[in-house]
Amino acid sequence: MNAMDTPEARELSYAEAIREAMDIALESDPRVVLMGEDIGVYGGAFQVTGDLVHKYGTDRVMDTPISELGGAGVAVGAALTGLRPIFEFQFSDFAALAMEQIVNQAAKLRYMLGGAVSVPLVMRFPAGSGTGAAAQHSQSIEAWLAHVPGLKVVQPSTPEDAKGLLLAALEDPDPVMIFEHKILYKSKGLVPAGHYTTPIGKAAIRRAGTDLTIVATSIMVHKALAAAETLAAEGIEAEVIDLRTVRPMDRETVLASVRKTGRLLCVYEGVKTLGVGAEVSAMVAESDAFDFLDAPIVRLGGAECPIPYNPDLEKAVVPQVPGILDAARALAKGRI
Amino acid sequence: MPDTANSDTNLPYALRAYSREDLVGALRKMFLIRKFEEGAEDSYTRGLIHGTMHLSIGQEASAVGSCMSLTDADKITSTHRGHGHCVAKNADLGRMFAEFFGKETGYCRGRGGSMHIADVEKGNLGANGIVGGGLPIAVGAALTAKRLGTGAVTICFFGDGANNEGAFHEALNMASVWKLPVVFVCENNKYGMSTSIERSTSVKNIADRAVAYSMPGVTVDGNDFSAVTEAVDAAVARARAGEGPSLVENLTYRWRGHSKSDRNRYRTKEEIAEWMERDPIRRMADLLVSHDILSEAEVGALEAETEQEIRDAIAFANQSPAPLIEDATRFVYTEEMA
Numbered sequence: 195m196n197a198m199d200t201p202e203a204r205e206l207s208y209a210e211a212i213r214e215a216m217d218i219a220l221e222s223d224p225r226v227v228l229m230g231e232d233i234g235v236y237g238g239a240f241q242v243t244g245d246l247v248h249k250y251g252t253d254r255v256m257d258t259p260i261s262e263l264g265g266a267g268v269a270v271g272a273a274l275t276g277l278r279p280i281f282e283f284q285f286s287d288f289a290a291l292a293m294e295q296i297v298n299q300a301a302k303l304r305y306m307l308g309g310a311v312s313v314p315l316v317m318r319f320p321a322g323s324g325t326g327a328a329a330q331h332s333q334s335i336e337a338w339l340a341h342v343p344g345l346k347v348v349q350p351s352t353p354e355d356a357k358g359l360l361l362a363a364l365e366d367p368d369p370v371m372i373f374e375h376k377i378l379y380k381s382k383g384l385v386p387a388g389h390y391t392t393p394i395g396k397a398a399i400r401r402a403g404t405d406l407t408i409v410a411t412s413i414m415v416h417k418a419l420a421a422a423e424t425l426a427a428e429g430i431e432a433e434v435i436d437l438r439t440v441r442p443m444d445r446e447t448v449l450a451s452v453r454k455t456g457r458l459l460c461v462y463e464g465v466k467t468l469g470v471g472a473e474v475s476a477m478v479a480e481s482d483a484f485d486f487l488d489a490p491i492v493r494l495g496g497a498e499c500p501i502p503y504n505p506d507l508e509k510a511v512v513p514q515v516p517g518i519l520d521a522a523r524a525l526a527k528g529r530i
Numbered sequence: 531m532p533d534t535a536n537s538d539t540n541l542p543y544a545l546r547a548y549s550r551e552d553l554v555g556a557l558r559k560m561f562l563i564r565k566f567e568e569g570a571e572d573s574y575t576r577g578l579i580h581g582t583m584h585l586s587i588g589q590e591a592s593a594v595g596s597c598m599s600l601t602d603a604d605k606i607t608s609t610h611r612g613h614g615h616c617v618a619k620n621a622d623l624g625r626m627f628a629e630f631f632g633k634e635t636g637y638c639r640g641r642g643g644s645m646h647i648a649d650v651e652k653g654n655l656g657a658n659g660i661v662g663g664g665l666p667i668a669v670g671a672a673l674t675a676k677r678l679g680t681g682a683v684t685i686c687f688f689g690d691g692a693n694n695e696g697a698f699h700e701a702l703n704m705a706s707v708w709k710l711p712v713v714f715v716c717e718n719n720k721y722g723m724s725t726s727i728e729r730s731t732s733v734k735n736i737a738d739r740a741v742a743y744s745m746p747g748v749t750v751d752g753n754d755f756s757a758v759t760e761a762v763d764a765a766v767a768r769a770r771a772g773e774g775p776s777l778v779e780n781l782t783y784r785w786r787g788h789s790k791s792d793r794n795r796y797r798t799k800e801e802i803a804e805w806m807e808r809d810p811i812r813r814m815a816d817l818l819v820s821h822d823i824l825s826e827a828e829v830g831a832l833e834a835e836t837e838q839e840i841r842d843a844i845a846f847a848n849q850s851p852a853p854l855i856e857d858a859t860r861f862v863y864t865e866e867m868a
Contacts, residue, residue, distance in 0.1 A: 227677065253677065259707065264666045264700025271670020274655060275605065276678060279670075294697070298660050299667065306646040307656060308639030309861035343862045367864035 202387040203354075209242045209379040211353035212318075215360040216243065216280060218389050220250050223278060226364065228255045229269055230282030230318075239284045240320055240379050266292035266317070270300045273315040278364055285331045286319035286373060289339075300369045301344030312367040316360070322375040322413060322463055323512055329500035332508075334464035336373045336411075340441040340473075346370045346394055347440040351415040353383040355438060358392025366394060375413040375463075397444035399451070403433035405526050406457035409448055409474050411437045414461040414513060421518040430526045432459075440470050448474060449483040456488035457525050463512045466495025492521050542817065543760035548598065550823050554832070556598065556755065557818060560590040560811045561836040563614040566623060567786075569840045570613070570630060570644075574790065578848070579630055583644045584611040588753075588785040589717055591810035593618040595758030596685055596715050596780070599766045605653045605671045605684040607664030610645050611717075611784070612657030615687055619654040621647070623839060627847035635850040641861065653682075661722075662695030664688065665714075669701045672710035672775075683769045684712045685762070691722025693736045702743040702777070711769035715762060716779045717752065723788045724796040740777040752780025753810040756817065782810070 206214065219226045233243040234257040247255040258265040262283065269281040283289050289296065300313050323332040340347040346368060350356040356374065363370035400415060401422050410418040415436040422432040433451050437443065452458050458478055460471030471493040478484060478491060497511035538546065544553065567585040574583060586593065593614030597606065600619070608615040616626055621637070629636025629647050637647045648656030655671060658664040668686030675682040692698055693716060705712050716736045720727055733739055740747025746765070750757040758780055765776035783805035787794055818824040824832070860866060 225678075227673075256708075259700070259703060261700035261704060263697055264669070264704055267663075267666020267697060267701065268670040268673055268704060271607075271655075271667035272673045272677075273670070274667065275671045275674040277670075277674045294660060294663065295666060299658075299663055303656070304864065305861050306638060306642040307648045307650075308637065308641045310638070310648060310650055312864045343859075346863075 203384040204387065205382050206353050206385040207379065208353045208356050208374070208381050208383070209240060211357040211385045212242050212360055212374065213244050213246065214385070215357040216246060217249070219278070219280070219361065219364050220246065220254060222389070225276060225278040226254070226280065227272070227277055228280050228282065229258055229265060231258055231260055231284045233257060233282050238282060240376060242379065243282070262288050262291035263295060266295040267299065269315055269317070270295050270313060273313045274303065274311055278314055278316070280316045280318065280364070282318045283320070286321040286335055287330050287333050289319060289335065296339065296345070297342050301342045304368070305344060313369050314367050315369040316363045316372065317369070318372045318374060320376045321373045322377060323501045323508055324377040326503065326505060326508065328503040332501035334373070334462075334496065336440050337464050337469045339371050340470065344369065345441065347373065348394055348438060349373045349412040349440060350438065351378065351412050351436050353381070353385045355392045355398075357385055358390055359394065359438070361389060362391035362394050365391060370394065373412065377413055392438070395439045395442045395444060397438055397447040398436045399433060399447065400436050401432065401434040403431035404455060405431045406459060406522060407433045407435060407448070407451040407455045408459045408461060408518070408522065409435045409437055409471070410461040411440065411470055412463065414463055417513065417515050417518055418461050420515050421522060424519055425522055428523070430522065432522060437470070437474070443473065443477065445477060449478065449481050452478050452483040453486045456486050458487065458491045459518070459521055459525055460491070460493045460495075461513050461518055462495050464496055465498060466493055467498060469495045471495050489525055492525050494518060494521055541821070542756040544756035545817070545821055547759065547763065552598070553818060553823055556594050557811070557814050557824070557829070558832055558836060559594045559617055560814060561833050562623065562839065563590045563593060563617045564811060565836050565840040566613055566617060566626065569627070569844055571786070573630070573844065581643055582789045582791065584789050585786040586611045586614040586784065588805065588810065589719060589782045590614055591755040591758055591814060592715070592717050592752045592780040592782050595755045596687070596762040596778075598759045599763045600653070600683070600685065602652050603680065603682045605655055605668070605682060607655050607668040607671070607684065607686050608657040609664065609687055609689055609692070610657060610659055610661070611689065612647060612687070613644070615657070616647050616649060616654060619649065620652050621649045621654065623843035624846035627843045628850045631847040631850070632852065633847055633850035634853045635846070639861070640853045662688065662692040662697035665692065665695070665697045665701035668712055669705045669710060672705065672712035673708065675711050676708070681770065682711070683766050685766070686712055686714050688714065688716055689722065690716060690718040690720065690727050690731070690736060693739065694722070694730055702739070702745070702775070705775040706743040706745050709772070709774040711772070712775045713762060713765040713769055714775060714777045716777065717782055718779050719782050719784045721788070721796065726796070735779060737777055737779040745775050745777055747777040747779070749779040749781060752782035753808045753813060755810065755814045
């Protein structure tokens with residue numbers, strides 16, 4: 195669905211769009227429960243659950259103790275037996291405390307039991323840098339979880355997709371991990387009213403172009419689009435693909451674009467080595483689209499260090515618009 | 531369900547609470563567990579099973595006694611030493627052996643093996659390869675029961691080793707804070723692999739830890755069927771009445787090593803022999819014989835009957851087809867991807 199074509203679309207923030215999705219789910223499905231730390235009267239560390247507790251009560255908007263492993267496990271057990279929990283990690287970094295339940299239990303139960311069960315679990319992870327919260331509150335760990343068969347991993351970049359992917363995740367019978375960028379929570383966009391879903395596993399072409407393909411995730415989509423405007427003024431037409439889902443990855447959309455442009459730039463905030471862009475690059479290199487490449491693939495990712503506190507350092511270790519411009523210009527050289 | 535019609539308080543609890551049929555059924559299940567484990571061990575020796583296994587010989591009263599008052603609607607979560615729990619929760623022995631043999635007819639179509647046997651139709655949410663892995667999952671199952679008002683109770687089996695995992699503390703705390711219908715049954719067999727409870731645990735009894743989570747905690751002779759049943763039935767009744775969780779510690783002993791790699795360097799032959807003297811099956815049989823519920827001859831016949839059932843189950847597993855290699859990546863997702 196395109197929000198622009200929808201008469202009842204309104205401008206909402208990314209956080210408001212997520213809250214609206216949870217509101218719709220709580221309203222329409224008694225099996226849905228929200229669980230997380232300080233998601234009740236506090237409204238969530240980033241005010242995403244907001245005032246939902248006042249509408250649905252503490253039995254359905256449940257504050258958990260500070261027990262990430264136990265809380266995640268309770269959500270797994272609840273999903274396994276008939277509820278539809280939406281579990282919020284206060285910061286995605288804290289998922290490290292719960293990896294046992296996410297990786298060994300939620301992801302594998304269906305397989306280990308030979309298909310006898312499904313685990314319809316939704317987990318939300320406020321992720322990314324830019325808040326000055328330093329190394330344990332700023333990571334982008336989507337590649338950790340995307341490495342685990344049995345999980346699905348999505349990274350919405352717009353309010354419309356944040357709502358649509360959450361509602362799609364709730365309809366999905368398997369565990370879906372949603373990485374929400376903290377800096378995007380206040381960003382605004384048109385969001386259709388009512389219930390709709392954004393398909394898991396489908397990328398979106400945010401800007402059409404012919405000279406190079408930029409595959410970006412999450413907040414990097416916006417930086418890539420900003421770069422693309424500048425590039426257009428210089429006569430370079432970049433196609434910007436918002437990957438949206440990291441696992442399963444939309445192979446066809448990426449390959450078709452690379453066949454058209456012959457150049458690939460991957461931009462992602464997670465650590466560059468073995469990150470999402472590594473998989474995108476390998477996917478292209480292993481396919482027939484490789485024959486269409488006119489230049490080596492370029493990746494821009496997070497630096498090989500934890501996220502630092504100092505604001506200038508913090509900016510320096512993740513891709514920014516000037517870096518994307520430099521990489522895109524170098525890559526497009528020879529084509530213009 | 532316990533029937534408290536017989537009010538002769540001089541009788542052991544189990545004889546007051548359960549019918550002759552229930553009690554004979556319980557002894558029969560205990561024999562089935564013992565014979566299942568012996569059959570598994572024998573199959574391993576013959577090379578029919580690869581991988582490892584964790585046998586529960588000696589712990590049969592804990593598994594069967596704990597599940598006496600459960601129905602198929604009630605749930606259990608189990609452990610890596612979980613074969614007994616499956617049998618106690620009425621699993622099909624042929625499908626259990628088939629899983630063990632890695633066959634398509636097994637409970638997990640051969641994908642899980644000994645450490646992942648589950649039987650969701652009967653309320654068995656599965657064994658777990660991670661020590662403590664089932665604890666929060668059991669709390670989640672109890673949360674579902676409370677939210678949806680199903681009336682179901684969950685029994686969470688775990689070993690003494692798991693009581694030092696963070697998951698134990700987080701799970702018990704949440705179950706208590708939310709007053710959930712779950713019973714934590716610790717099967718304390720004295721050793722977490724090779725490390726004794728004395729060397730690993732700061733409290734004398736694991737049940738002492740219940741105090742920290744404001745729930746009742748009781749330690750019982752886990753090789754005494756009636757004692758186990760009395761403690762767990764009370765905890766299940768409490769859970770069912772909406773009064774919240776309990777912790778029951780069954781003191782027991784595994785006769786065999788932790789797994790096939792165990793060279794038994796951490797305990798003495800004398801200690802093992804001493805515990806074999808407290809054989810829970812012999813004690814249950816003696817209880818039933820001394821109260822004229824069964825004769826010795828009938829006990830012998832019951833044992834022989836269970837041996838035949840195990841032979842039949844092994845034959846079923848042997849004759850069952852293996853999974854197809856091309857299906858190795860099936861069942862990762864519900865809607866399978868290309």
